[in-house]
Amino acid sequence: MSYIKVEDVSRQFTKADGSVFQALDHVDLEIKQGEFICLLGPSGCGKSTLLNILAGFEGASAGTVTIDGQTVSKPSPKYVTIFQNYGLLPWRTVLKNVELGLEEQQLSADEREKIARHYLEIVGLQNFADSHPAELSGGMQQRVAIARALAVDPEIIFMDEPFAALDALTRMKLQDEVSAICREQKKTIIFVTHDIDEAVVLADRIVVMTPNPGQIKTILPVDLHGQRDRTSPDFWDIRERVFECFALKPEDKTEYYI
Amino acid sequence: MHKVKYIGGSLIILLAFWQIVTWLGGWNEALFPSPLGTVRGLGELLASGVLAADIRASLSRFALGYISAVVLAMALGLVLGWYKKIWNYLNPVAQVLRPVSPVAWLPFIVLFFGIGEMPALVIIFIAAFFPVLLATVAAVQGMEPVYLKVAKNFGIGQPQILGKIVFPAVFPRIATGLHLALGTAWVFLVAGEMAGAQSGLGFLIIDARNNLRADWLMAAILTIGVLGLVLDGIVSYLEGQIYRRWGLTRRT
Numbered sequence: 001m002s003y004i005k006v007e008d009v010s011r012q013f014t015k016a017d018g019s020v021f022q023a024l025d026h027v028d029l030e031i032k033q034g035e036f037i038c039l040l041g042p043s044g045c046g047k048s049t050l051l052n053i054l055a056g057f058e059g060a061s062a063g064t065v066t067i068d069g070q071t072v073s074k075p076s077p078k079y080v081t082i083f084q085n086y087g088l089l090p091w092r093t094v095l096k097n098v099e100l101g102l103e104e105q106q107l108s109a110d111e112r113e114k115i116a117r118h119y120l121e122i123v124g125l126q127n128f129a130d131s132h133p134a135e136l137s138g139g140m141q142q143r144v145a146i147a148r149a150l151a152v153d154p155e156i157i158f159m160d161e162p163f164a165a166l167d168a169l170t171r172m173k174l175q176d177e178v179s180a181i182c183r184e185q186k187k188t189i190i191f192v193t194h195d196i197d198e199a200v201v202l203a204d205r206i207v208v209m210t211p212n213p214g215q216i217k218t219i220l221p222v223d224l225h226g227q228r229d230r231t232s233p234d235f236w237d238i239r240e241r242v243f244e245c246f247a248l249k250p251e252d253k254t255e256y257y258i
Numbered sequence: 259m260h261k262v263k264y265i266g267g268s269l270i271i272l273l274a275f276w277q278i279v280t281w282l283g284g285w286n287e288a289l290f291p292s293p294l295g296t297v298r299g300l301g302e303l304l305a306s307g308v309l310a311a312d313i314r315a316s317l318s319r320f321a322l323g324y325i326s327a328v329v330l331a332m333a334l335g336l337v338l339g340w341y342k343k344i345w346n347y348l349n350p351v352a353q354v355l356r357p358v359s360p361v362a363w364l365p366f367i368v369l370f371f372g373i374g375e376m377p378a379l380v381i382i383f384i385a386a387f388f389p390v391l392l393a394t395v396a397a398v399q400g401m402e403p404v405y406l407k408v409a410k411n412f413g414i415g416q417p418q419i420l421g422k423i424v425f426p427a428v429f430p431r432i433a434t435g436l437h438l439a440l441g442t443a444w445v446f447l448v449a450g451e452m453a454g455a456q457s458g459l460g461f462l463i464i465d466a467r468n469n470l471r472a473d474w475l476m477a478a479i480l481t482i483g484v485l486g487l488v489l490d491g492i493v494s495y496l497e498g499q500i501y502r503r504w505g506l507t508r509r510t
Contacts, residue, residue: 055411057407057410074410075407075410075411075413076411076413077411077412077413079411080411080412081407081411083404083407083408085404087404087405087407087408089405089408089423089426089427090503090504090505091426091427091429091503091504100408100412101411101412101413103412103414104412104413104414132503132505133505134502134503134504134505135505152412
């Protein structure tokens, strides 16, 4: 039985001029526990809407979403979302930001701090515990958000274009780190992106989505045998197949003469 | 360094202008004081301890009126900003009351609270209350939605969310309102103290006028100006600190 089950989900928005925008149109998707799924597509394809529905921030207009057999109706600390603009609380120190989710649990202050420090170490920010978010770079802030998400030991982590605001090199570095951390912690990850390379590097399966109306076009398994080398031939092979999905690959028009 | 130059320069311009007006006017010293006469008057007020006592009275009155207004307006603004439907009913009332000068209420204030200590307090309170209330409501309603998503995600419930997330998240925007309210309330301090208070800088002004001591009057005016500037400086500094901590660039 699949862990996350999206059945026939649609979502419409009524625009200001009264016209209806079909963000999601009869979407079906099944995800196994521990999978790393990338929702890939251009803007307007409904990938963020689907994520928001999965995370319980929005309701679907039709259809159902179940996680572990339970219908999703509101957000839960069991499924934590990481946002593009980090969502850190600027008035709190890095340590206190990581403790935020733990404060709703029955823990002593010492236990909270111990857990928070542990996860700060995992993301390599143990020396920045007393800094404030504004003092950190974008990449470091997103690491804090990752530590904060991991600290409550969620089953699923939803990521909504978490690296879109970072520069290319920082992004690649964080992709590798997130991939390693999440696989090690055995989390199920649903990751929204519009970056094809990012999806190929990270995903076990890439859910390719197309806009107008938002639909799943195809699902591509990524079989890189655990080797996420951006320069390997396998990588380029999968990348090429994604390009084909979006019809981005120019047709071969070379004329051959014998 | 430039700042010293500008401040010194503007002081010289003011003094020169004042002196020229005094010469050209040729009024009696009891009606319009010269700069030198004002300095002498200020010296008298300082030496007798009258000025210090009046400053103390005004500042403590101001602190009480301002702080109680700010606390109440922020608490109310937080709740009303959060429950939009209630605000929709109260907003027109607030919009009608807001542009009314607090001094206009004076007859009613005297009717309700009598003369003496209370009118000054109530007028400062009214002057500070509306800017802070409106700033808080606007700040809560315009809050960055990601903070709410994070709070809901981690299961932070309805009553705590206001104090734990919403209030600190919107505080920099409220701070702008606090700053504005401070200036407005200080302006109305004098008006408030003219309604039968027996101490304070407003009382000093009335007293100086009644005794035909224009030099004291001018000394009191300058004191009010300088104190207002100092208060503004302190709040500006605190506001800057908050903006830095929250990682915002200062709006100029």
